[in-house]
Amino acid sequence: MSKNWNSTALMAAAARAAHLVVDRPPLILADTLAEALLGDRAEELLGHHRLHGDQPVLSAARAQTVCRSRYAEDRVMRALRSGTRQCVVLGAGLDTFAHRSDLAEDVRVFEVDRPDVQRTKRERLTAVGAPGSDRVVYVPLDLERDSLGAGLRAHGFDDGEPAVVMWLGVSMYLGADAVARILAAVGGFAAGTELVMDYLLPEGLRDAAAQQYVDAVALFASGQGEPWKTFFTPDGLAALLSDCGFALVEGVRQREMLDAALWDRRDTLVPFDLSRIAHARAHGR
Template sequence: MNAKSSNGTAPMAAAARAAHLVVDRPPLIFSDPLAKLPLGSEAGELLGHHRLHGDQPVLAAARAQTISRSRYAEDRALRAFDSGIRQCVVLGAGLDTFAHRSGSAEHVRFFEVDRPDAQRTKRERPAAAGIPVPGRVTYVPLDFERDAPAEGLHAHGFDDAEPSVVLWLGVSMYCSPRKCVTPPPSSTSTPSRSSPPSRASRGGRSSRRAALPLCSDCGFDVVESVRQHEMLDAALWDRQDALAPIDLSRVVHARVRGQRSEHHAGPCPARKGWAP
C-alpha cells in the first residue's frame, strides 16, 4: 500500500473523532465538535455505522486508536505553544480540525501538508459547512513519497530558523519506510504515529524496534515511545463502554537531535472548546 491510500482514511478518522462524542460514555478522551462537518454528505452513513455497531470490537478499537493518538499529540502541541513555539506543521492533515478549534491560530502559524486532492476536499467541505479557515493556516500540497516536505514548506513561507512542532499521525504506515522524508530540520517536537499494523501486531517490542531506529536514523532523539494505554491518564481507560487500549501501534514523541525541548511530559490542562 502506498501513500495514496492514506487519503481514503481521512473520512474514517474524522468519523471516529465525531462518533466518540455520541457513541461512547464519559469520561471523554477527546473532544472534536467540528469533526463531522468536513464529512459533508458522508457524515450520515459514517456516523450511522458507529451508532449501530459502535460496540463491535474492531470498530471500537479503531475509534480508541484514533482519539487517543489525537489527544496525546494535541496535548503536547498545546504545551509547545504555551512554551513559545509559533509554527505547527500537520503532515497528512486529512480532515483534521486542530487549527480551527485549538484557539491557537491567532498566534501560531499552521502549515497543513497533504496531497492536493485531499486538500481540495479539506478546503471545500468546511467552507460549505460554514467553518472559516483561520487566517494563519497555510495549505502545502505535496506527495510524501515524491516531494520533500522541507522544500514545499519553504515555498509556502515556513521559517526553518524558528522552532516548530510537527504532528504526523496515521501516515507512516502507508509510506515506504525509506521514502518517507523527514520533517523540517528546526522541529523541536514530533509526535508521530509509528509502525505499520502488520509489524505492530506481532507485539509491542516489534513496534518499538521498528520505530526507534528509524527516528535515530533520521536525526531525532526520542523523548518517549508509548503504547496506547500509556498515551492517556489511567483514569480515562477506566470505562463502562467498548473502548479499551490495544497494542497495535505506538506513538513516538521525538525532537531534532541537538534541539532543546521547553515543554514537559504529563497531562495537559483542559481548554475551552478543545478537551473535555
C-alpha cells in the same frame, strides 16, 4: 502517496465524530467539526457506528483515532504555549486541530497533504461556517514523492526556527524509504523541533485484540488501494530517529497515551497494542 481520500481520511474523521455520539463520558477528544467534514457520507458512516458501535473493530478504530489525537494535540499545544510558533501537520487529511484549538495569533499551522484532499476539506469547512484562520497555511504535496522541506519553505515555513510536527495515521501507508526521508527532513529543522508520530507494530508485538483488528482491516485497506506498508519495532524506530537527528523523548503504548482516569470507562473503548507513539526532539543542523 499520502492518505487515501476516500477511505482513511473519512474513516478517521468518522471515528472522531462517532466518539461524541456513541461512547460514554469521559470524552477523550471533542472534535466538534469532524461530522461536518464527512459531507454526504455523514449519515452512512455515523449510522454504522451507532448501530454497530460495540463491534470490536469499530470500537478499536475509535480508540485508536481519538487516543493518538488526544496525546499528540496535548504535546503540540504544550510546545506552542512554550513559545514555538510553527506547527506542521503531515498528511493532515480531515484533521481539524487548527480550526478548534486555542492558538496564539502569531502561531502558523502548515497542513501538508494532496491538493484534492485540501480542496475538498476547505470547501466543507466553508460550507459549515467553521472558523477560518489566517494562521492555517495549506501546503499541497505528495509525501511519497515530493520534497517536504522545499514544499514547506515555498509556503513561508522558516526552517531556521523550531517547529512542532504532528504526524498521525500516515507512516504505515508509506514505504520505508519515504518514512526515512521525511524523518531526515524534519530532523534537519532547527534545534528543538518536536515530532509526535504514530507507527504500527509488526506481527508478534501486537496483542490478540490488535491482531483481530489487523485481520479485519488490513484486507479492506489494501482493497482501497492503501495497503499498510511499513511497520516498526520500538527499538527500530528509535534507531531510525537517532540516525535522522532526533533524541527520543518518550515512546508510549495506547494505554499510556491517556491519564488513567480516562480509561475508567463504561463503554467498549479499551487500550490495545496495535501502534505506538514516538515523541522526539531534533538536535538541529
